Amino acid sequence: MSMALLWDTAVATLTSSLATPAGIVAACSAAVAGALVVVSSFVKTMIPLRCLAVGGNLGFLLYGALHPSLIMMLLHGALLPINIWRTAEMVRLTRRVTAAAAENDLSGVWLRPYMRSARMKAGRVLFRKGDAARHLYFLASGQIEFVEIGEMMEAGRLFGEIAFFAPDKRRTLTARCATDCTVLRIDETTFKQLYFQNPAFGFQVVNLVTSRLIADRQRLESLMASSRPAPLGS
Structure with a gap:
């Protein structure tokens, strides 16, 4: 034709x-x-x-x-x-x-629809100090212990975010289930998809992680100030 x-x-x-x-x-x-x-x-x-x-x-x-x-x-x-x-x-x-x-909400509950849930028994180690940070976590129920510093974390908190975003992506603490826990996690690939699909999401996540770091620093400064010996003659 x-x-x-x-x-x-x-x-x-x-x-x-x-x-x-x-x-x-x-x-x-x-x-x-x-x-x-x-x-x-x-x-x-x-x-x-x-x-x-x-x-x-x-x-x-x-x-x-x-x-x-x-x-x-x-x-x-x-x-x-x-x-x-x-x-x-x-x-x-x-x-x-x-x-x-x-609202300065650092819990990370807004990520829950994109995370996978798992039930874990008391004593289960989620990650050890020095491990590669491949997941970001949210504690839905139970308690998590950070072994090296002896600190307990209650439910409703996001954790593991510092190593997740750090350049070397290495865990700085060991996280262990102090009780039976329900833990949600999101992997790096899924998080990157959300980040690149929606820049506004990525920008707000940076703000929230920065807020968490500032809060951790202020808490550390308060602990250091309270542990200092009182000046002589006070």
């Missing part, structure tokens, strides 16, 4: 499609959806990308309904709820982290 014939066929098909109001709406929908797909190829962050994908799905779904195409309707009808759900999920995560930063 020659190029001229292909061109004539395409023009005839387009002309017949635009002959009715429904055809015009279908063509405009497809054009807008196609433009959104092109724009999405230049977007680097996940929430705008998902929003553009939702718009593209709606456009192609409308085109498939008005210019009957069962395959197109099935494809974009299946993709639409997935993209809506993923967009809502990332928006919720950003709001949780932003609220935690605003």
Whole structure:
């Protein structure tokens, strides 16, 4: 088939499609959806990308309904709820982290939907001093003991974050279950996906980790001040 014939066929098909109001709406929908797909190829962050994908799905779904195409309707009808759900999920995560930063909530509870849960018996060692830090942890129930300093941690706290973000990624303490515990963890790959998909999430996480480090330093300074001997003659 020659190029001229292909061109004539395409023009005839387009002309017949635009002959009715429904055809015009279908063509405009497809054009807008196609433009959104092109724009999405230049977007680097996940929430705008998902929003553009939702718009593209709606456009192609409308085109498939008005210019009957069962395959197109099935494809974009299946993709639409997935993209809506993923967009809502990332928006919720950003709001949780932003609220935690605003309230100075260092617990890390906002990460729970993305963490895997495990039940651990008393005496179980989560990691030892010098181990590679491959996970970030959240203690949902029980108590964790940091062996080298004899400190106990209650439930509802994020832990293991310093080594997780440190350049050498090595644990500075040993963490052991003092009681039966429920521990949630997130691996580095999942955390990086969340970070790069949503820069606002990453920025707020940096703020929260910085707040935790400052709080730890202030606690250490208070302990050192209380352990100093009183000046002579006081």
